[in-house]
Amino acid sequence: MSTLVLLRHGESVWNAEGLFTGWVDVNLSEKGEEEARKGGRLLLDAGVRPDVVHTSLLKRAIRTANLALDEADLNWLPIRRSWRLNERHYGALQGKDKAQTRAEFGDEQFMTWRRSYDTPPPPLADDNEFSQVGDRRYADLPPELMPRTECLADVVDRMLPYWYDSIVPDLAAGRTVLVAAHGNSLRALVKHLDGIDDDTIAGLNIPTGIPLLYELNDDFTPRKTGGEYLDPEAAKQAIEAVKNQGKK
């Protein structure tokens, strides 16, 4: 048996402003920093002590992990980072207002781009101010893997090799693993863990800053489908808020 904790970053400044973010490296809002600290306290109170952290290359996830670890007095933990845990690349929607996009294109198109499994938004042009092409942090990424847009299926495809090659070996070694990542990279991981089908995953939303605990069997399947939020009441409300983004 092993323990896996999933933590979506705290609220970012663009979450607060209602903008599509994707690979744009925006910071946490003050509220997001507090959510991250609270996430650390929830871990502490639940007696969950991670041995290792995996995170993305984006500062909202990196800082969330750091703030949570600080709160739990675990600043010394090893941290591994990978672009494979990045948020879903939101293509041409990056930097766009969610409510305006919904009003302009209608509910159906908005939800298809936001939650369908296999329809990506239009690609983002390389010369767009919100493009990551040429960003030094992705210099080691084979050029053909650099996304210009992604649907959730693409995220599953690029995230799973990291799950099998880097996270599973930690779990197999008996380590408690904290994954600090993003709404859609964690939806991709939960889809895999819980065996959620391509249609049903549209209804799954992950709140910011609330640790989701999975006890795993020896074959890395969850002992309890869906895991357990360490603050279930807060999670319920926050999930509704994520679901309703873009409604004014």
Ligand SMILES: O=C(O)[C@H](O)COP(=O)(O)O
């Ligand atoms: O990239 C973003 O805009 C958010 O982090 C996730 O957004 P979503 O819940 O609209 O997919």
